[in-house]
Amino acid sequence: MILADKITEERKKNGWSQEELAAKLGVSRQAVSKWESAGSIPDLQKVIQLATLFDVTTDYLLKDDMVSKTSVPTVYDETEKGGTLRRVSMEEANEFLKLRKKGAPIVANATALCIVSPVLIVILGALSEEPRFHISEGLAVGLGGTVLFAMIAAAVFMFITYGIKASHSEHLERDGFETEYGVTGMVKEKNRTYEGTYTRGIAVGVVLCIIAVVPMIIVGSMRAPDYICAIFVGVLLVLIAVGVDLIIRVSMVKGSYDTLLQEGEYTLEEKKIQRKMRAFSGAYWCLATAIYLGWSFWTMRWDFTWILWPVAGVLFAAASSVARAVVKTED
Known part of the structure; x- marks a missing residue:
């Protein structure tokens, strides 16, 4: 995580807006916005002030490979083996x-x-x-x-x-x-x-x-x-x-x-859920395709059987919601 992301993350953790953080540092809101978008980098004096305000070390802010204590579980959970990202x-x-x-x-x-x-x-x-x-x-x-x-x-x-x-x-x-x-x-x-x-x-x-x-x-x-x-x-x-x-x-x-x-x-939590949902999605659409082709060839009513697709789409949304709820409960 780079400095810009850490400033954004720590500011949000403290519940401050860009204007509030700027006021505490004695800079403009535009300056804070540029820091958070990596458009510019705060000078050393401001980095020290940021570390004090956020109650973190300057090493944490300046070193991209350092993560906060609260971030460690997420990283290990995502990598599942404790490896580096x-x-x-x-x-x-x-x-x-x-x-x-x-x-x-x-x-x-x-x-x-x-x-x-x-x-x-x-x-x-x-x-x-x-x-x-x-x-x-x-x-x-x-x-x-x-x-x-x-x-x-x-x-x-x-x-x-x-x-x-x-x-x-x-x-x-x-x-x-x-x-x-x-x-x-x-x-x-x-x-x-x-x-x-x-x-x-x-x-x-x-x-x-x-x-x-x-x-x-x-x-x-x-x-x-x-x-x-x-x-x-x-x-x-x-x-x-x-x-x-x-x-x-x-x-x-x-x-x-x-x-x-x-x-x-594409958050880390969402990616975990999606990995478990892939098998369900693949099976669902393969089944829908098989039903469509079987129904169409059996009846030869191609002018009517297309209606299966919008119905399948609506049902998929409902089935996905239920499946996601089950996955989240298991986690």
Whole structure:
């Protein structure tokens, strides 16, 4: 832990704001803010004052490899064997951020492909029931099914290629670590700069997912023909795909900052829980996929069985909450 992080941690432990700490030291709030973001380093006199205020030694503040007494249990708990934590250099941190930034559109587009993959088969299936369109059921299933599996295959290819590249940095999301001097400050600054983009992306994505159902409500109230309803199901899926695409793009970039700062879903405690939850998540989605494929091939109602996915998503959120509660109770 670097000096900037120790100042932030000790200030919060004492329940002081940056303004209150600045007043005690006789400096400006901006000075304290720069110290905590690693934008500047306090002089020796201020370090001595900080040590006195925080009731710690100057060695603890100045030596990155020294941890406070209250921090030791967390480190041993995370490493599980009492070993030292891995140190992340500035170069490794920048490489990780770069990988996530490039990977965000890949994962987002792959997910969007999965969502829109049944659109054609849904529309063609409905049109085949209308004699005036001269589309046979075989053509609808054949062409629609081909496009569906082609899109899913492309999405899987994108997931795998990105996953292989990202696997080299999985330890950052899975295990505890320490950052070398300057890394935390750099990441905090990038995180602060990206906050506006993240907020807009999440807001627009969520709004698109909400308004996606509006066309279906309108069509349903008008008692439109089945093929019109099918077309608007396609519109619904496209709007959801765009919304989810936006959410994933900004969330992956924001997640890379949280990973290096070990905040949000990437705190040491959260990582322990996630390690125990991986088996549950994998089994759940494999089971959902098996049910979807089995149900779809058995009934050949690809225009209807897609509804399993939103239901599975909602159930997963509920099941995950229960599983997390059980894991926390066991700990």
